[in-house]
Amino acid sequence: MFDTAIVPDEFNHIFSLTTTLVSICANSFLIFVVSRTQVNHIGPYRWLLLGFSAVDIGISTVHTVLVPSCHMTEFGYIFWGNRFLNESNEIGLAACLFWNFLFYQTFILLAFQYVYRYVILCNPPWLSWIQLNPWRNWIVIAVLADTFFVGAVVADTSLGFKPSDVSRTAFAPVLKEVYRIDLFSDNQPGYLAAIYWSQKKTSAAGVMQRLSRTTHFTMLSVTTCYQIIDTNGEKVWLARATTATCILNVLFFGTALVIGFCLMRIVQELRPKEFISARQKRNSCAEFRFTISTQSRQVQRQLFRALLWQTFIPTVTSYVPLAVVFLQPLMIPISLGGLGTIAAMSCQLFPMIDPMLVFLFVKGYRATLLQFVQNGLSTTQAKSTVMKIMLGLWVLSQLAIYVAVCWLSFHYIFIEKEYFSEDFDAASERKRILMWYASCFYVCTCFELGIGLERGVSIRRPTQYYNSKPAYLAILTFTLLSIFLSYLIAYLALSGAGDFSTKVGSVLSNSLDVVAFAVNFLVVYFAKRKDARSEKLLNERYQIREAYSIALAMVPAYFMSMALKFGIFVANWLYVTHAVPYSVAEVIYLSCSELNCGLTACMFLLYHVRLRDKLASFWSRFSRAHVAVENNIEENTESYFRMMTDAWK
Template sequence: MRTSWAHYCVPKFNGFCSFLVNPLFIYLIFDDTKLMLGNYRWLLLFFAIFNMTCSVADMLVPVCVHNYRHAHAVFISGGPFENYSELNQLLLAVRCGFIGTTYGILHAHFAYRFLVLFRNKQLSNYFIPYGLLITIFYCLFHLSFWTITCYFYIGADLERKIYMQDPIMDIYDVESAKINMIVALYKDGSEIAIRKSITGIIANTILSVASVLIYTIIGFLIIRKLRSNTLLMSKKTKRLQDQLMRALIVQSVIPSFVSFAPTMASWYEPIIGFHLGRAVYYTASVLVSTFPFFDPTAIIFFIPSFRAKCINFGKNLITLGKAGKKSKGNNTAQVISRNRLQLS
């Protein structure tokens, strides 16, 4: 399949960065002795594991997005699962499901910060194991919901693949019938294909919009509580809550720009009839892979103790590198000196 360098390289680069940052992030949350994260560290661990799982999905099931006339299409653009099979078609639906699961992860973070302020005693007593199990099942619900809609409703049957045949062959040099595709067809198709497409897109839209509204409302309540005079917390604890809230805000902005907005634009571009060009195809498929890398980076950046440890770690690496070069230079000088003595 013929794709752009961005579709081939960027997800792999982001996956590499994800497997550098997330293990570092796990080390920071369990090595920390100042922040007193408590049970929150287990939620952060789940978050980091999900990020790395998402990166594996990005690399094994890379996707392209392409809109043509009255249809929106997503298809596997390479890797071991490129050729069509029912299993690979299901994997494509699961890959799309990871997009929806990011909303579940964000809800869990916002809900935890909310409960710290409003129900801290109950949270301390019941989060392990009940709260963590609820979080896992809630994220599985989002994953399952998206997988079902993408497989049973938007999954491309032969009719929808034929509709996309010409542009897929002209641009990507592959037959649409031989690849795994998700196609939402809004017009110029059979009644059942159009009805299933619209049902799947509307279902995902409702869940996505509701998800954004949920963490926006919870975030507003948290900020209002932090700024109120009724909050009984030490200055240090309140400062930590402020830092974590700023990190959460950035965490919520990242998927809004790299996931929510591009997917909405690509879904509804064929309906509106306004052609956004190739940019939406890159953002809808390539930028999604940045989420597992940027999200833990946001937390590290906004928590001063984490940021300081990373800076010190970088300085130590530079120092070791300079020491190694100096040691190598001294050894070389000693060898040259001995050779000169032997010659004389």
């Protein structure tokens, strides 16, 4: 029915990288806030928040490392990691099992949070022993429950869905045709697959045998499967995958029942007093509820609302889509094809959203976040901390380019035998090094743009700008966005000559260079006009002139950069249009980009007076000549007053 890839491989990689980057940043910041902020009436629950954030970071990282895909057929499904297709069967299977382990780990932690809230709020008599030694008892319960449930899931998955000759034969044609993946390659890549049933036809011998490949043409795609013959012409259920799925359902629904029970009791506990019936008041849980203070009850309601959303969102984005993948072949025998990949991609959303829910619903953490953002969005002190950091990052990105060049050179010398390549698609290792090289180069361009933007912001309100706190959060955000954008452009540009993604990457890289070039000239123009026309205090005039001097010193650097980047433009489009062999475009690109790094920094240093004087002063410490000076007090005094007079003029 939908037996196509649906999601392009490039989009899957970009989506995984984007969600992972956001998830790592958001969860790391939540860990920082929770560990540094003491919110009243939360207590040890903060350790559960920290554990949840750590698992979110882990599952997001595994998503990017694995880049999972799933293909659904009418008789089952197959799950594999795109980055492990070249590895052995054991490594590919272990990677898929590790993803499965972390995915179910989030479900167990969610259930554990409900159990913890239930015990703390309701204090049921049959669980009162936990509070006698809470740290020891909670740790023991967590370890035992996690070992049992997660261990059972991983063991069941590894035994029921591991690669076999039957699954490899059944899924090999469709993966070869739709995804160009060869399951019978020399390494025999690992995966997880389930075949629930096989359609049977009448056979005189009454034995089961495999039919030849059967192809069904539809308007959308081609569906390919293998069938097995039986005397009755009915479905024959394969016990291994069916039994493994039943065990998984028991584990999932058993955990869901625990969550549902705790949810109902917590809702009863947090209801207002006027809605409590006489029967509920006689309950021990209802009696205990009146001992909770009003402030503590408010915090518990905030945490509970966050927990409800932490349950609803993964249910919609993770648990329901994967339930469709598991159960659809059992209920509706139609081929959904690449929709399974969409289900796997949707699982990447919750680790990114989860920390935002905590900040949204817990007032204490939200206040800390707003205060941090307010301080972080402030600019800098009069010493131009932001400017120094941006220039430092610009220089570091240039050094990273030279490191990538050394890496590429060593690769040519010690690994590759054939230096000149006619093919536009480089070898995998060479292509990977070039991708990192191009990423560093685009990061350098992003910092050139950042320098211009920072100078533009500094001349808008100079006094307020230079008297506020350093913008560390803004710098960190800009740096992360620059790295992500640079990697995205490099990935698109080197995805393959002639492809649409390559053209998009080339257009984005050219646009980035032009925007960085234009922004600096706009800053020079507006800084000069504001210095000449507006009335300012002496301090403001000094700050505007400082911004103007740096922007003006960048003009020769940008001119030199654009002259060399013109060669890079030519190399990009020669590569895209197949005009020259691959290695010719590579030589032009590497030569121009390396010259760009060294010459632009030299031009900036040459035309910025203060930096040039500091450099001259630095070198003069090592080359200063020792000259005997006569001790003439009158001459020295006269020179001093003459210098002061000239300074005041």
